[in-house]
Amino acid sequence: MTPFSQSLEQKFQELMARYPARRSALVPMLIYGQDELGYLPPAAIARIAELLDESEMAVREVIGYYSMLRLQPAGTYHVQVCTNISCLLRGGDELMEHCQHRLGIGNRETTKDGVFSLEEVECIGACSWAPAVQVNYDFHQELTPERLDQILDAYQQRAGAGERAGERA
């Protein structure tokens, strides 16, 4: 039994063939799996363990190591606010606070309607354009609380327009 789409299963096969040891494909498989399902439910862990001939515990060990891999669902739009040094100096933590107010949720929480989730993250490699926020895979740079509001409004609209989890940017 697989919780993944046929095309992703296909991709897994390609990934596993790419490395001398099959288990090397674990991290990419987890990332693609999470992209498709929004998080890594037990069925996903079981399937990946089965494919790689590893124990489920070994898969969980790796998930636990990487903070970007999730065992719980996130919102449709996962807002990741950088508060590492460059962003911090240019107002990253104000952005974080602003998001908390505007969305009414804390760090690593999801709004009731499931549209947004919020996470404080370490450097996302956009220091030159700090402060930066990453939403799913999109970067937004040189932000102020006002600009961030506009960005969040746009996502809110897209959500209203029927974009659901799984159909991510």
Add this chain to the structure above:
Amino acid sequence: MADTPAKPLINLTVNGRAITAPPGTLLIEACKQAHIEVPSFCYYPNLSLQAACRMCLVEIEKMPKLQTACTVVVSEGMVVRSETEQVHRARKSAVEFILTNHPLDCPVCDAGGECELQDMTFKYGAEKSRFVEPKRHRDEQQWSPLIYFDRPRCILCYRCVRACGEGMDVWALGVANRGVNSTIIPNHEDHLECEECGNCVDICPVGALTAGPYRYKTRPWEMTHVGAVCTYCGDGCKTTLGVRNDTILRADNRDKSGINGDFLCVKGRYGVDFTQHPERLKQPLARGVGGSAELKPVSWSYALGTIAKRWLEIQKAGGSFGVVGSTRSLNEEAYTLQKFARRVLGTNNIDHHRSADYPALFDALGGREGQPVPLAPAEALKAGGPVLLIGGNPTDEHPLLAWNLRWGYRLNKTRLYILNRDDIKLRRQAYRYAKVGDEAAAVRFLNGTGAASASLTGVGEASEKRWPQTPPSTVETVNESLQEFRARLRQEKDVIIVFGSEISGDAIRELVAFGSGLEGTTRYIAMSDNANSHGAADMGLYPDLLPGYTPLSERSKFEALWGGPIPAEPGMDWNQMRAALQQQNLCTLYVSGANPFRNTPVAPESLKQTFLVVQDLFLTETAQCADVVLPALSGYEKAGTLTNTCGEVQVQKRGGGFEGAKSDLEILYLLADAMGAEWGAASPDRVLQEIRTAVKGYGVSLAKLLSGESVMTAPLNGRVPHRTAPELLLPNRDTLFTAGTLGRYSVVLNSVMERHLKKEAAAE
């Protein structure tokens, strides 16, 4: 190995002292050999390297930073300093860092007093910590009936993870999260499903992993520590008993003494509680007291008097006797039991619960005096030489042999050949593994006297590439025939052949014929069930064999030694005794530490004419039918020697005591006395002396034995005219959590088994 030329030693300097070490030695080990202490937590000999704790940092010239001595290999001219200011500071910081979240609840921690963290903090730690943050608390978790985890105490050395994975090949422990959130996790989210061996608990340098049966029971300094031998399976692991007020509170082997290093299985480590089972017999019982047909408590003198009286009457009337001995009693007791049967009762009707056909093995090996002993000690399985394993399932029935085989595979590249009808777990370490329908037929094929077994289902090969990082859970199938399997074996040299009860009688003779044709010295291990199964056979608990597999025709030596005649005719084996019982033809049966009615029941009506005497720890199926029951001491409560499945003798020491019971040896001497034989007082030392002189192959060095070493025996006395009927070989087929009748009386083993059974039921 022995004949590879020694490579020149590496010269290095540590703290200004010139030392040497073989190439490839880790710096930490080289220092240890030279008695220079380098503190460590995560380093553990013979497990993979971790370099997690940073406790072993040293200065090495020409290297920019401090280096971890546990991962650096010695090299020529290396200059090391382990006691500089910088090193001292690094150690202080390492301890300080490890203690960041450590609760320092030593006063209530099981490990208190024998904790490596306590010792290191005392010796190397700083008196102050710079961390002012509140410590994080996490509640303790119970992971299995036996294993508990106290997360804040864990110092993340990963020893448990490696011991379970690499050592046990169970891989039940892992590490979740990262950095300050890292934690050890069990394989099923909130609980463990594993072999419950407890190796993780005992390898834990702190009190993070603790064992249910021991936790919060005592402080280590309140116990005396007795180096005993496990009384469960035939492997003969040394176990250090923690004894307080004559009660055994725990068993471990953290001092790594004995043939098993620090290994113990769940039975040896946690099964000792049978000694305190509420059903232990505390007094002799007899029927007919006050006209009652029930077993009623009586005094020792009444019980012994009653038995002697009946036996003398039977003797006078020329009635028949039967004796069944124990496979857990000590050598001295087994030897004395058959002497008692032959000299005092005057019968050769004596047998024991057989699980390996030792007479056939020694028959096949006989007549080669002067050559090296063709028996392999358990340790030999670690050395890396080729091993052929036929039948049996060491993982369950011989956990130490399995541990040693895994060790040999992991560290010394053992080529393990397996012939088995089942997919036994050790196939994961196999070089070649062939599933055969019938192991004995496969042996005939190896020896060239039989065709390739038709039911051969394929030859498998464990994938070597992945070991030991992860469990090779799949065995890759190679397209080879049994012919190729045999051809490969024939190219091996100095093979050790380990075989189970599937191979007996002529199959053993064929196996030895095959083994003799191999290059070098082929050695053998016959797997038998219990702590002294091998000893019971060596000591002559056979109707037709005297001690040392001496045929009755050569009995004059023992007659001279024992001062009187031994019956010349072979007696009845257990099957014949049982038939006689059923025909109401056996006047009396004396069962000492065995439970024959468990596997081969006898209808109670047919026992009416038989005076049944049973001597045991518990009221077993057999004891329930007895006319007189004598309470016996357990293997942990007496002193003497035991012979393990490989033939290694070891000294058993008295751990605990038990009020009201007596040792088998003492009982035999009391019975002999009551029967009018003048044996004097029981003395295990005197009996051992007699065994060493009278039993060929047991002339072992007393000095070695008494210093705690195991000594190989070699009862090779030429041909052994003996045939064991296949029905007499009744192995227990024990699992990891059972041990014949004895295991039923361990509450701990039962609790583990129940849980595993429940889980299996739930899975179905």
